[in-house]
Amino acid sequence: MMTIETLEPATIQQALFQNPDEHGYYGSFGGAYIPEMLQRNVAELRAAYLEIMDEPSFKQEFNQLLKDYVGRxxxxxxxxxxxxxxxxxxxxxxxxxxxxxAHKINNTIGQILLAIRLGKKRIIAETGAGQHGVATATVCALKGMECIVYMGEKDIERQAPNVARMKLLGAKVIPATSGSKTLKDATNEAIRDWINNPIDTHYIIGSVVGPHPYPDMVARFQSxxxxxxxxxxxxxxxxxxxxxxxxxxxxxxxxxxxxxxxxxxxxxxxxxxxxxxxxxxxxxxxxxxxxxxxxxxxxxxxxxxxxxxxxxxxxxxxxxxxxxxxxxxxxxxxxxxxxxxxxxxxxxxxxxxxxxxxxxxxxxxxxxxxxxxxxxxxxxxxxxxxxxxxxxxxxxxxxxxxxxxxxx
Structure with a gap:
């Protein structure tokens, strides 16, 4: 396995790992490979996320919630x-x-505030262990937003306490019954939902995956x-x-x-x-x-x-x-x-x-x-x-x- 010591000094000096390029690439990885139906949503998010996150009112609300609600x-x-x-x-x-x-709440608070400023009324999410689903349901309850969480049927069985928490918080939990019935399949279902509801829906992705700008956006909220x-x-x-x-x-x-x-x-x-x-x-x-x-x-x-x-x-x-x-x-x-x-x-x-x-x-x-x-x-x-x-x-x-x- 290559370690940092094996890289040439010039390569190390030139390599900046923190942020992707303008097209969302970290080196040769990243980008946005999405259906035409989602181009508008992703382009809207890409054009606005850094500007919104830099607004004084956004920073103030985000930091206040991290302190008083999350306990940071x-x-x-x-x-x-x-x-x-x-x-x-x-x-x-x-x-x-x-x-x-779990750490998931840092990102869901950031994304719910972003979604509200983009005028979205409906929130969808995927979850594996259930912690991102719980965090999404939590912020939707806080802000009075409709919440749909997709979760693999297998994960619903092995993470029953978190399923109960999501439902208690007012979320609708929809099982993914294809494939291995786990996180990959829940993500597939969430993307299908987003394709069918591109105007009023924001997809809160829970990890540094998905089309640009999600990997960068989630990393910034978790930073x-x-x-x-x-x-x-x-x-x-x-x-x-x-x-x-x-x-x-x-x-x-x-x-x-x-x-x-x-x-x-x-x-x-x-x-x-x-x-x-x-x-x-x-x-x-x-x-x-x-x-x-x-x-x-x-x-x-x-x-x-x-x-x-x-x-x-x-x-x-x-x-x-x-x-x-x-x-x-x-x-x-x-x-x-x-x-x-x-x-x-x-x-x-x-x-x-x-x-x-x-x-x-x-x-x-x-x-x-x-x-x-x-x-x-x-x-x-x-x-x-x-x-x-x-x-x-x-x-x-x-x-x-x-x-x-x-x-x-």
Whole structure:
């Protein structure tokens, strides 16, 4: 695997990873590959999103809601016992303490404010683990908007608590019954809905995937995570920069947020952890960077798990939020360029890491987050290293899976 050290110095100096070009490309990945019916919507969004996000009234409302509604800033917790075990300094960015229990709310608040300013009346979303669906339903309830959430039939079964939360918040949850009945299929259904309702509907995509400008827009809304990390680390250690930032990656929104303000800080190693399922080459995996090839999925060019003739390969992960056959174009570029280090964790390794953190730090993480935690043992850490792990969500939603694993 290429690392940042293997890039030529001139290449490193010229490479800016944070923002896409004017056409939405991060290197050779990105763009907008969409049906004609959606051209108007996407063009409208692309023309307006940066200007709206820069308006003083938008900034004021967004930041006020992050503070008073979401509960930001989230703590940066020094995990003392975990640090002793690894003979290093491990900090956990506690996105699990956000309102609704995950980082997803940062993006949905931003997008609902954007949708209102664009005059949209109806909101649709896709969800895998259910956290993005809950976050979307939450902000729709807050702002009095109609909310439709598409969710794979398989994910509805394994994430029942979040389905109940969405319905309690007033959302209509529609099952996706095609394909693997997971996140990919829910996204397909949401896009079909958007094609059929292009005028009054805004699609709140939950990750750094989809046609430009979604990957950039979602990354910007989630960048509050790394902004806070910088401020909190400076206070705690005297330096804004850790040696490593570690995050799980499916589509990659929590990783994009945790990495964002460090993307062009080349002394910070960015570590992304994918879901290996039953094993990378087992045929039941979601390790896209290891198994994927360039292709188009859900409106952008990225790395996609696919057959030789371009058919999407069904992914597998014990965590619904990582059960996706692609990866955001930002992350595909980090992988291809060598700026990011991409590791993976199996279902069993994720479960082991979740149980371990629960027992030694009193924090029950989401299964998605557990993949990132599992990778810590594979890093060659020293007592001088400062490692920040994005604890993207809490484990309440995964309790049934944990109970099954414990034989309860």
């Amino acid at each position: 800033p989230t703590p940066l917790f020094y995990a003392e016992r975990l640090s002793k075990e690894l003979n290093s300094n491990i900090y956990l960015k506690r996105e699990d303490l956000c309102h609704t229990g 509050v995570i790394s902004k806070e990390i910088k401020e909190q680390l400076l206070e705690k250690t005297g330096s804004e920069n850790p040696t490593h930032v570690v995050a799980c990656v499916g589509g990659g929104s929590n990783a994009a947020g945790a990495f964002y303000h460090y993307l062009d800080e080349l002394d910070v190693q960015l570590v992304a952890v994918e879901a290996a399922g039953h094993g990378i080459y087992s045929g039941m995996s979601a390790a896209t960077t290891q198994l994927g090839k360039p292709g188009v999925l859900h409106g952008s060019k990225s790395l996609v798990m696919q057959t030789k003739d371009g058919q999407v390969v069904e992914p597998h992960s014990i965590s619904a939020g990582l059960d996706y056959p692609g990866i955001g174009p930002l992350h595909a570029n980090l992988f291809k360029s060598g700026r990011g280090v991409f590791l993976s964790a199996t279902d069993e390794e994720a479960l082991e890491a979740a149980f371990h953190l629960s027992k030694i730090e009193g924090i029950i993480p989401a299964l998605e987050t557990a993949h990132a935690l599992s990778a810590l043992k594979n890093l060659e850490l020293t007592p001088k290293d400062v490692v920040v792990v994005c604890l993207s969500g809490r484990g309440d939603k995964d309790l049934a899976t944990y109970m099954k694993a414990m034989g309860l």
